[in-house]
Amino acid sequence: MKTAQQKPSLVGTGVLLVGAVYCLIPVVWVLMASSKTSSELFTTFTYAPGTSLFSNIADLTAYRDGLFWRWMANTGLYAGAGAALSTLVSAMAGYAMAKYRFPGRGALFNILLAGVLVPGVILAVPQYLLFAELGMTNTYWAVLLPSIISPYGIYLARIYVSASVPDEVIEAARTDGAQDWRIFRSVVLPMMVPGLVTVFLFQFVAIWNNFLLPYVMLGDDKLFPVTVGLSGLLNQGAQQPAMYSLVIPGALLSILPLLALFLLLQRFWQVDLAAGAVKS
Amino acid sequence: MTSVTNDLVSATAQKDPPSGSRRARIPRAPYVFMVPAVALFVFSIAIPILYTAYLSLRTVKVEGLGLGPGARTEVWAGLSNYGRTLSDPDFLSSVLRVLGYGLVVIPVMLGLALLFALLLDSVRVRATRFSRLVIFMPYAVPAVISSLLWGFLYLPAVSPFTHAAEQVGITLPQPMAPGLVLFAIANIAVWGGVGFNMIVLYTALKAIPSDLYEAARIDGCSELQIAWRIKIPIIVPSLIMTSVFGMITTLQVFAEPTVLRPLTNNISTSWSPLMMIYRDAFTRNDIYAASATSVVLAVATFVLSFGFLRLVQNRAFAQENR
Known part of the structure; x- marks a missing residue:
């Protein structure tokens, strides 16, 4: 509780604001630099705005018939659909492990937990080797399929169900004659929503952050997510600096939707799940 | 699958299922709920890991100049890829x-x-x-x-x-x-x-x-x-x-x-x-060397983070196993 009598601490507030400024340095820069031509970029003061924000965005849109927007749509597909499917799969598995006693439950859970310890990025090259053997690389599935399974998501869903869905509620539904799937869909799932928003956001960020998987799986740049696409443009920029005036506004446009998503969903977001704690 | 039957004996002996009337039966529903997760786990995690472990023990043998079909064959390499990685x-x-x-x-x-x-x-x-x-x-x-x-x-x-x-x-x-x-x-x-x-x-x-x-x-x-x-x-x-x-x-x-x-x-x-x-x-x-290095890196990560999970698992599920 903040009370009026307590004197504000100038030092503490100052340190916190310095941290905030540190976090803003690259974000304010990308806002300014997006509006610069590639010659202004290296000649005008870093934090001075340029003159060509809209023409940069128009150039980016025109680049190879709107390839950039295709990358954005691909990112939405990989991260959005991938995280949504992942959340559903995690909810089902987490519910089964939290609320049923069945033979093999302990073994299944331990195997899944071992998966938490082998992080997704290290798996990208092994996944590539398998998908190459099956001839499935360079397809949407090559990125989407490995993104759906999330041992960490299952782990979080299990914690959440066992803490927030009382056995009595399930028992009552069963006494009323509801079948297992119906209990899950109409009783358990609605009670899990806050936990599932958290699982969704974690998985969304994990997919969107996993650069290596699409980087190795995809050869056709029409399938790229925006991260792989922009890093390719940056590579070309080493030879032709004109590319920089595409890369920088591209970086700005790519982070805006995610920032909006976070601002929108942050109230539902339960970070304490990450620490394995649930308030009951 | 023998372990499943063993588990069954101990599970029915020790643990109370949530529904008293179902004590004697093996419930089918939890397995159905687990199917998507297990199938995806096997396909996207288990098989790639096993396949990589297999590749890490293989190598390509080149005959002659390595030209023409059949000149390059995959053979067992023992632990030589690991030797190469670690040295x-x-x-x-x-x-x-x-x-x-x-x-x-x-x-x-x-x-x-x-x-x-x-x-x-x-x-x-x-x-x-x-x-x-x-x-x-x-x-x-x-x-x-x-x-x-x-x-x-x-x-x-x-x-x-x-x-x-x-x-x-x-x-x-x-x-x-x-x-x-x-x-x-x-x-x-x-x-x-x-x-x-x-x-x-x-x-x-x-x-x-x-x-x-x-x-x-x-x-x-x-x-x-x-x-x-x-x-x-x-x-x-x-x-x-x-x-x-x-x-x-x-x-x-x-x-x-x-x-x-x-x-x-x-x-x-x-x-x-x-x-x-x-x-x-x-x-x-050289996917064989890459496989061996992947295995080394995955094992190192696993070992480093194992202690952590023991810690969290005990804390997080205390309430469920009450």
Whole structure:
């Protein structure tokens, strides 16, 4: 509780604001630099705005018939659909492990937990080797399929169900004659929503952050997510600096939707799940 | 499947199923609920791991000049790929480099995260809503994009710091110079990770009942003493957890150095172990060496983080097994 009598601490507030400024340095820069031509970029003061924000965005849109927007749509597909499917799969598995006693439950859970310890990025090259053997690389599935399974998501869903869905509620539904799937869909799932928003956001960020998987799986740049696409443009920029005036506004446009998503969903977001704690 | 029947005997003997009327039957529903997760786990995690382990024991034997069909055959290689990985100076230096990188990133990132979390939690600090949002914001920026942004800010022609220093007549060292590039990459990781860890620690702090401090305040404890003597000891488990997650992320660093490479000559293609795996698999087309290195890296990560899970598992499920 903040009370009026307590004197504000100038030092503490100052340190916190310095941290905030540190976090803003690259974000304010990308806002300014997006509006610069590639010659202004290296000649005008870093934090001075340029003159060509809209023409940069128009150039980016025109680049190879709107390839950039295709990358954005691909990112939405990989991260959005991938995280949504992942959340559903995690909810089902987490519910089964939290609320049923069945033979093999302990073994299944331990195997899944071992998966938490082998992080997704290290798996990208092994996944590539398998998908190459099956001839499935360079397809949407090559990125989407490995993104759906999330041992960490299952782990979080299990914690959440066992803490927030009382056995009595399930028992009552069963006494009323509801079948297992119906209990899950109409009783358990609605009670899990806050936990599932958290699982969704974690998985969304994990997919969107996993650069290596699409980087190795995809050869056709029409399938790229925006991260792989922009890093390719940056590579070309080493030879032709004109590319920089595409890369920088591209970086700005790519982070805006995610920032909006976070601002929108942050109230539902339960970070304490990450620490394995649930308030009951 | 024999273990399943054994489990059945012990499970029915010891554990009460949630529904009393179903005591004798094996429920079918939980298996149905588990099918998608298990199928995807097998396909996307288990089989790739096993296949990679298999490839790590194989090699290609070249006959003659290696031309024509049948001149290159895959044969068993024993542990020779592992021998090559573990004695490869590139691998050893990438491991040492990444350990050094971790020693910079983890203490700085968690130290700052703890400091900011304590400040957010302090009754005397203002502007907390704004700062919390802004410091957390980098979490929404993927590593590729944040590396791209910082990469430009490191270029002397763009850097506001170089510019500011020139105004007062100082020449700053270039952040991507050979001795400093590790810190340049570490800064990107710190920037991206501080906010998330701050929120995790802040949430743990908020869960502490405030009457604990009231007593201390009445006894004349300062805010600093309360933080040091009460708050930090209580959130030690959260600090351990964030450290282990930090370790896992550090070992698999790939995106940041890969994105910075076009902007500097001081990042080699084997800067981190994962970059070396990429190079072996895709530049040198030696998937056998890449497989062996992948296995070594995965095992190392597994071993390092195993202790953490034992810790969390016991704590998190205490309520369920009551």
